[in-house]
Amino acid sequence: MADLTHGSDRLTAEEKLRLLVDFGTRISSELHLDKLLDIIAQQITQMLDVGRCTIYLKDEAKNELWSKIAQGKGLEHTEIRIPLNSDGFIALVARYGQTINLPNAYDDPRFSVDVDMVTAFRTHATIAVPLKNNSDEVLGVVQASNKSNGTPFDKNDEGLLRLLATLASGSIEIAQLYQEIRVAQLETIYRLAVTAEYRDQQDTRQHLKNISIIAYLLALALGMSKTEAELIKNASPLHDIGKVALADNILLKPGKLTPEEFEIMKSHTIYGGKILEGAHSKVLQMAHKMSLYHHEKWNGSGYPKGLKEEEIPLEARIVTVADVFDALCVFRVYKKAWKTEEALNYIIEESGKSFDPRVVAAFKKIYPSVKRLYAHVSVNQPAHKDASVEKEVS
Ligand SMILES: [Fe+2]
Ligand SMILES: [Fe+2]
Structure with a gap:
């Protein structure tokens, strides 16, 4: 893999293409949702050269967004839950399917400092894009925060993040279905066993x-x-x-x-x-x-x-x-x-x-x-x- 420590804007077109192919290959072979989300978040963190990448998925039953996997100091494997109907910018991205780019998060009323408080992380610039499937339905949100060079996210970053989100959403959908089938199979087996033992x-x-x-x-x-x-x-x-x-x-x-x-x-x-x-x-x-x-x-x-x-x-x-x-x-x-x-x-x-x-x-x-x-x-x-x-x- 190319050296990813220079941020997306410093990579040549050829390097970017290679990274995208590599990203697609890595995520398409992972069927376990947790691992997949971990890989996606890691890759985006590296490719955009950011301090943190968090992936939120919709929990339709609870009308919430949840995130289990998040890179960045203090947030590894912590579950975050956000009501889908809240006014926070992550929920807004999920509800309206539009990107929101905040050059300075703390100056924007749509940004909630709750997660930062819990994780002792200070968000500066942050951007969130929707994860959409082929039918244009929103599966969740990808959020990237704090470019290492301290600048706000520009059009290049936004374009790359949207592209990565599009590539990721196909794999996420497959992994979700795979997980659903796996859970259903195990649950059926277990309940069948209970029937006999009961x-x-x-x-x-x-x-x-x-x-x-x-x-x-x-x-x-x-x-x-x-x-x-x-x-x-x-x-x-x-x-x-x-x-x-x-x-x-x-x-x-x-x-x-x-x-x-x-x-x-x-x-x-x-x-x-x-x-x-x-x-x-x-x-x-x-x-x-x-x-x-x-x-x-x-x-x-x-x-x-x-x-x-x-x-x-x-x-x-x-x-x-x-x-x-x-x-x-x-x-x-x-x-x-x-x-x-x-x-x-x-x-x-x-x-x-x-x-x-x-x-x-x-x-x-x-x-x-x-x-x-x-x-x-x-x-x-x-x-x-x-x-x-x-x-x-x-
Ligand atoms: Fe027996
Ligand atoms: Fe037995």
Whole structure:
């Protein structure tokens, strides 16, 4: 990249063009909104050689503008919210879709000093341009403040900022849609998981949350990438989805299951496998393996297929440990809550029997973090005489 420290007006036409191409390339490959906004703000800060660049996006539901990412001293990752109907110049730019250029911010009644007060930043010259999509709808506002040479923003700066805003708005819109789809997908998965767990447990949400966190920590401790660990975290709540197919007299039975009933209970793995079979998304493909194989045991004595050792997919071996540990540590109608140390000892005892020794070793490493998750759990709840590990890990 060219030396950007001289401001836009000192760059040659060729350099400007190169920077614009570079800007377009960088922002078009980023689908995560937060990261994208960060990159855009950084690039604009450099290209205009300013003290701060802030990007505000519309929050239609709240009728506000918000900004999470802002460069400049003291403002990194701070969320700023501005009512869309206010008289401040950022809100005016968003409402009317016109650029506002303030040579001296503090002399203009439309400028609010609130953000400066919070961040100990003194705005001198500032300019804000609308971020518009192809349909000319305003998505937000880009604000740049304080050129390093101390001069107000001129027509060149304004033109460049408008051009960058136009380039940025396409990528922002795609990233917003991508985020919406991602959030919708995760929310659907989670609510589907809650549906299944709701039927036989009282502390459903906590159970799913604990399992997700433990599975995530285990994946990282086993050396998986953050992306893989995230997938495991998001897929793990679906491990018992097959329970939706079980009859109430089995699923809700408070006491110990008869051998015949237990055989039926085991089929939740098969049902889970069928529900998630042939999924296209990575997260559901992973959830498929987890739901089908989370009761397989390392020594081959589990179900439904009696797979052993590496035949069992790693993600299932991970969720098994997380599921059993959590089942032991929480109160259920048929068992008391075990102390985390007792549950840890059980996991260690079962290394090489129920559990993959490598996963157990990883569990020992993450145990201090896991223990903190259960700090609130009381072990003094009434115990049921029919407590059984078989049922609690189902
Ligand atoms: Fe479970
Ligand atoms: Fe299960």
